[in-house]
Amino acid sequence: MRSEGILIVVSGFSGAGKGTLMKRLVEKYDNYALSISATTRVPRPGEENGREYFFLSREQFEKRIADHALIEYADYCGNYYGTPRDYVERELSLGHDVILEIEIQGALKIKEQYKDALLLFVTTPNAEELRRRLSGRGTETEEVIKKRLRRAAKEAEGIEKYDYIVINDDLETCVKELHGIISAARHAPGRNEEFIEKMRRDLEGE
Numbered sequence: 001m002r003s004e005g006i007l008i009v010v011s012g013f014s015g016a017g018k019g020t021l022m023k024r025l026v027e028k029y030d031n032y033a034l035s036i037s038a039t040t041r042v043p044r045p046g047e048e049n050g051r052e053y054f055f056l057s058r059e060q061f062e063k064r065i066a067d068h069a070l071i072e073y074a075d076y077c078g079n080y081y082g083t084p085r086d087y088v089e090r091e092l093s094l095g096h097d098v099i100l101e102i103e104i105q106g107a108l109k110i111k112e113q114y115k116d117a118l119l120l121f122v123t124t125p126n127a128e129e130l131r132r133r134l135s136g137r138g139t140e141t142e143e144v145i146k147k148r149l150r151r152a153a154k155e156a157e158g159i160e161k162y163d164y165i166v167i168n169d170d171l172e173t174c175v176k177e178l179h180g181i182i183s184a185a186r187h188a189p190g191r192n193e194e195f196i197e198k199m200r201r202d203l204e205g206e
């Protein structure tokens, strides 16, 4: 019915579970292509270059910006993060649904360039659980956790700009909900213009 894939943007507070959810989503369903971002932040223990992120120096990152190799980029808590253009455009043209797991400034830049991108916002059921998950992950210092929680308060102001909000309470339930929303979006008339046009032409000829 559709030739181009859907561009799906997933944002949410740090510690809400986006990384965990995306990993599970691509394991469970085979139509998703997860974009790997570039960043200047240092890898966390267990993270690998080219798997979670492409880890770059500031100089390398700034060269990517100058070369227009990123569709969008943003500063998040003192580090650059950005989405490589090549992968996203190739996968979309192959008809795959591409997921970008990015913060709000980047999400809004994507919406300006890709009008029919689907914007999803992931949150914990409450703020206390957010703090618990951020601390429990054990990958950030107390100072960085504070920075990220302050950032979460700012990000909460922009939630209405998203198409859907998803609460990550039980992981498996949330993965199914995300897949359900994306599957429903595929049926929007705006994403099926070719089909509709053909149906209209054929009906005229009847």
Ligand code: ADP
Binding pocket: 012, 013, 014, 015, 016, 017, 018, 019, 020, 021, 133, 134, 136, 137, 168, 169, 170, 171
């Ligand atoms: P984000 O990518 O949004 O910063 P992570 O995926 O790293 O968040 O998750 C933060 C922490 O919360 C991790 O320790 C992860 O194992 C845990 N977590 C994720 N989803 C859930 C969930 N549904 N219930 C309980 N813990 C969760």
Ligand code: 5GP
Binding pocket: 011, 012, 013, 014, 018, 037, 038, 041, 072, 073, 074, 076, 081, 082, 083, 084, 101, 102, 103, 104, 105, 106, 107
């Ligand atoms: P983390 O350091 O926890 O991996 O990511 C910090 C924040 O950066 C998260 O909100 C994550 O969604 C966001 N992020 C990751 N990659 C990108 C990207 O390519 N562009 C933008 N704008 N944000 C990103």
